[in-house]
Amino acid sequence: MNHQNFAEEWIRAWxxxxxxxxxxxxxxxxxxxxxxxxxxxxxxxxxxRGKEAVREYWRKALDKFPDLHFELIRSTAGVNSVALFYKSIMDKHAVEVMFFDGGGKINKMYAHYD
Incomplete structure (x- = not known):
């Protein structure tokens, strides 16, 4: 999957x-x-660390922000990674850098906000 398709799918999921x-x-x-x-x-x-800890954190975030809506601005590709620049919650802009494991799943992610 190319980075733009991934980015659009990821935004749709959120x-x-x-x-x-x-x-x-x-x-x-x-x-x-x-x-x-x-x-x-x-x-x-x-x-x-770990999907269960992340699940609980994101469950609370989705409850806290029921109108959450992300808007993709741009995606870029790196080595086994993508960086997504998007409009996030609370009128913030975000850049998330995601690294993929051998199975194509994200195993490390860093988020940055303005």
Whole structure:
């Protein structure tokens, strides 16, 4: 799958608010690093490890932001990775860099916000 198709599919999954559809893009050993985790945990951590921890975090996020809607601005490809630039929640812009494992699932992701 090329990076633009992946980006459009990923955005559609998030905009559907279907947590299992969102999680289908991620490996069991996913590692997510984002400043939003610190906001949710009171500054205790910035990284979540494992699909179950990520599932619980995103379930709370989807509940907190029922009108969540992402808008893709641009996607770029790297070595076994993509970077997506999109309009996120709270009128923020985000860049997410996602790295893929051998099975084509995201196993590491870093998010950046303005």
């Amino acid at each position: 905009n559907s608010h279907d947590l299992e559809n969102i999680l289908s893009h991620y490996a069991e050993d996913i590692e997510v690093t984002t400043p939003m985790i610190a906001l949710a945990t009171g500054g205790k951590e910035n990284t979540l």
